[in-house]
Amino acid sequence: DAGVIQSPRHEVTEMGQEVTLRCKPISGHNSLFWYRQTMMRGLELLIYFNNNVPIDDSGMPEDRFSAKMPNASFSTLKIQPSEPRDSAVYFCASRRLAGDNEQFFGPGTRLTVL
Amino acid sequence: QQPVQSPQAVILREGEDAVINCSSSKALYSVHWYRQKHGEAPVFLMILLKGGEQKGHEKISASFNEKKQQSSLYLTASQLSYSGTYFCGTVNNNAGNMLTFGGGTRLMVKP
Numbered sequence: 001d002a003g004v005i006q007s008p009r010h011e012v013t014e015m016g017q018e019v020t021l022r023c024k025p026i027s028g029h030n031s032l033f034w035y036r037q038t039m040m041r042g043l044e045l046l047i048y049f050n051n052n053v054p055i056d057d058s059g060m061p062e063d064r065f066s067a068k069m070p071n072a073s074f075s076t077l078k079i080q081p082s083e084p085r086d087s088a089v090y091f092c093a094s095r096r097l098a099g100d101n102e103q104f105f106g107p108g109t110r111l112t113v114l
Numbered sequence: 115q116q117p118v119q120s121p122q123a124v125i126l127r128e129g130e131d132a133v134i135n136c137s138s139s140k141a142l143y144s145v146h147w148y149r150q151k152h153g154e155a156p157v158f159l160m161i162l163l164k165g166g167e168q169k170g171h172e173k174i175s176a177s178f179n180e181k182k183q184q185s186s187l188y189l190t191a192s193q194l195s196y197s198g199t200y201f202c203g204t205v206n207n208n209a210g211n212m213l214t215f216g217g218g219t220r221l222m223v224k225p
Contacts, residue, residue, distance in 0.1 A: 031211055033213075042116075042215065042216075042217045042218060043156070043201060043215040043218070044215075045212060045213065045214070045215075048211075048212060050211070055212075056212055091155060091156075095211070097211065101161065102146065102158035102161060103146075103158065103203075103213065104158070105155035105156050105157070106155060107154075107155055108155055
């Protein structure tokens with residue numbers, strides 16, 4: 001079975017540019033999470049969706065960040081405009097909503113903003 | 115609020131044991147443990163639900179003390195493959211599925 005799929009795996013962009021990160025959760029998983037990982041701040045939850053509906057976006061740093069989940073098999077995280085401090089690894093994870101069970105992480109997108 | 119992990123880092127020789135602790139200031143519903151190797155995504159190890167249960171996976175086991183709002187991960191007879199960063203993730207109520215991760219514990223196992 002395919003795991004969580006993220007694209008691109010690496011992104012290098014210049015400050016001010018728009019960045020879009022993509023995620024395809026595992027089929028049948030109806031809960032999706034976006035995380036950001038940096039050395040300084042560790043693994044932070046940005047936003048999560050249940051059944052395509054955003055439940056908690058309190059971790060989104062500021063209005064420059066937005067996330068959508070138009071259907072059960074696709075989500076995007078957009079940064080506009082990007083800044084050097086946004087440089088991090090962004091992980092998407094998914095799980096089944098029912099019960100308390102494990103999250104499956106995608107391979108991550110390493111974002112570098114110059 | 116982020117759970118606190120200790121120690122922040124530990125170096126072991128192959129075959130030695132280690133304990134990683136995770137403490138929360140809030141009441142816990144469950145604790146998840148993940149391991150992340152350098153340049154890779156976190157990988158699930160185990161979940162502990164409230165009730166003080168203890169779980170094990172090969173030579174890695176964990177306990178959950180609901181009253182103390184703590185969980186501990188026990189690595190017995192460590193192997194080189196155990197090296198990585200260990201994260202605990204806490205769930206504070208059974209209505210949500212949001213994990214709050216601790217800062218991580220870096221474990222290095224040397225030959």
